[in-house]
Amino acid sequence: MILRTHGLTREFGGLVAVDDVDFSLGDGELCSLIGPNGAGKTTFFNLLTGTLAPTRGTVELNVDDEWVDLTGRPPHETATMGLHRSYQITNVFPTSTVRENVRIAAQAHGTDSHKLWRSVQSFDRYYEEADAILDRVGLSGVAAETAQSLSHGEKRQLEIAIALAGDPDVLLLDEPNAGVSSASIDIVVDLIEDVAQDHSVLLVEHNMDIVMNVSDRIVVLNQGGVIADGPPEEIRDNERVQEAYLGGYERGEAA
Numbered sequence: 173m174i175l176r177t178h179g180l181t182r183e184f185g186g187l188v189a190v191d192d193v194d195f196s197l198g199d200g201e202l203c204s205l206i207g208p209n210g211a212g213k214t215t216f217f218n219l220l221t222g223t224l225a226p227t228r229g230t231v232e233l234n235v236d237d238e239w240v241d242l243t244g245r246p247p248h249e250t251a252t253m254g255l256h257r258s259y260q261i262t263n264v265f266p267t268s269t270v271r272e273n274v275r276i277a278a279q280a281h282g283t284d285s286h287k288l289w290r291s292v293q294s295f296d297r298y299y300e301e302a303d304a305i306l307d308r309v310g311l312s313g314v315a316a317e318t319a320q321s322l323s324h325g326e327k328r329q330l331e332i333a334i335a336l337a338g339d340p341d342v343l344l345l346d347e348p349n350a351g352v353s354s355a356s357i358d359i360v361v362d363l364i365e366d367v368a369q370d371h372s373v374l375l376v377e378h379n380m381d382i383v384m385n386v387s388d389r390i391v392v393l394n395q396g397g398v399i400a401d402g403p404p405e406e407i408r409d410n411e412r413v414q415e416a417y418l419g420g421y422e423r424g425e426a427a
């Protein structure tokens with residue numbers, strides 16, 4: 173197990189957005205978090221990364237076989253510990269090149285976590301890292317383009333590249349297919365499967381075909397609480413999930 177929460181709860185006034193969630197992510201697992209609009213998925217991600225502080229409960233990350241308490245730590249600290257998020261709202265520098273964006277992320281991480289070691293290395297090292305990552309995510313061909321000139325699909329690839337540049341143990345992918353044309357979805361899905369080969373991944377994704385295809389395990393949130401947790405085939409046949417989530421699809425709320 174690499175990540176776990178215990179009793180994780182976040183209230184907004186009288187509303188319990190995340191309600192007493194005990195969650196665990198296995199080492200190397202690709203787990204999807206699904207649920208209807210307003211179920212608490214984004215709030216849960218924000219609690220994991222420290223963007224939001226919980227009202228109650230804990231978040232812990234396994235680092236070198238020791239459980240480290242991340243509860244309430246700010247995002248730059250949880251990222252340094254190994255928990256990285258690809259942002260649904262993009263955090264790239266639009267007028268910088270694709271290569272420069274990934275280089276900056278690699279350098280930021282290098283400076284954060286290995287200050288003394290990195291300071292004696294040349295900046296070329298970060299360009300090398302950036303180039304290897306761009307190759308991996310399939311963006312080498314547009315490395316010299318500005319980030320703002322990319323297609324939606326390429327922007328999602330760049331966000332994953334930036335997350336990879338932080339050398340994460342756990343990747344939180346927040347709707348990596350949002351806004352991606354149907355022609356490009358396969359590229360992003362292949363990329364998710366590729367990064368899951370050597371990272372633990374928690375994915376929020378509304379496209380159920382993708383979720384069913386790529387996930388080792390699916391956790392279903394509804395009204396802030398976990399209503400189901402299991403392998404894709406079990407979740408597909410679960411009646412509560414059908415009611416809470418697939419019903420939402422029919423109303424067009426979760427598409």
Ligand SMILES: Nc1ncnc2c1ncn2[C@@H]1O[C@H](COP(=O)(O)OP(=O)(O)OP(=O)(O)O)[C@@H](O)[C@H]1O
Nearest residue numbers: 184187188189207208209210211212213214215216
């Ligand atoms: N900052 C906030 N202040 C007050 N209420 C909030 C805040 N953030 C989220 N909420 C409420 O918490 C609940 C959970 O919202 P959240 O965005 O986490 O759901 P979600 O599952 O990510 O939904 P979606 O699929 O639409 O992204 C919703 O009722 C939402 O209105």
